Amino acid sequence: MDEVSGDDVLFQRGEASSYRDSGEEVVTEKPWITPASASANYLSCTMPKLYVYAGMYFFFYSKDHLPIHLHVTYQGCEMKATLLFGTDGTLREVQWARVGKALPPTVLAKADELIRTKAADIAEKWTSRFIYGRSIKPETITKLKP
Numbered sequence: 001m002d003e004v005s006g007d008d009v010l011f012q013r014g015e016a017s018s019y020r021d022s023g024e025e026v027v028t029e030k031p032w033i034t035p036a037s038a039s040a041n042y043l044s045c046t047m048p049k050l051y052v053y054a055g056m057y058f059f060f061y062s063k064d065h066l067p068i069h070l071h072v073t074y075q076g077c078e079m080k081a082t083l084l085f086g087t088d089g090t091l092r093e094v095q096w097a098r099v100g101k102a103l104p105p106t107v108l109a110k111a112d113e114l115i116r117t118k119a120a121d122i123a124e125k126w127t128s129r130f131i132y133g134r135s136i137k138p139e140t141i142t143k144l145k146p
Helices: 105-117 119-129
Strands: 010-015 016-021 024-027 047-053 054-061 067-072 077-085 091-096 139-141
Touching: 016 119, 047 105, 047 119, 054 105, 067 105, 077 105, 077 119, 105 119
Parallel strands: 047 139
Antiparallel strands: 010 016, 016 024, 024 047, 047 054, 054 067, 067 077, 077 091
16 A cells, blocks of 8 residues: 555554654554544554564554564565563573564564664663553664664
8 A cells, every 4th residue: 555644544554553642753554544433442552653664563452461562564565573581681582473464574684683682772662662562662773872
């Protein structure tokens, strides 16, 4: 599908769309859903966006569970990355699982690099969102810094 912009819908990619809710950009599971047309039940399934990088969208489901994980979409593909941390708080492993169609290998490698580079930030955003109920400000990344 084509990219769309407007007052509520910020982008449209296949089965996901995004809009701003109280300053937080969220991704919805179905296209063309906006705050005015979404039911309360549906809004409970929105997904706060963390990053946009190299055409990929990285986000959490709003009502999610441990272990810390996030979803990555790219051109109709979606995978889930689970972050496993050691007792010292360092990232030990990133486990990937298909949610739909798998990310192409080169895209998956870029997504993995971003997640490993941003692991501490992802854990902080997870805690902020799911422990403290705070909004997450999305970040557009043009170049990864080691």
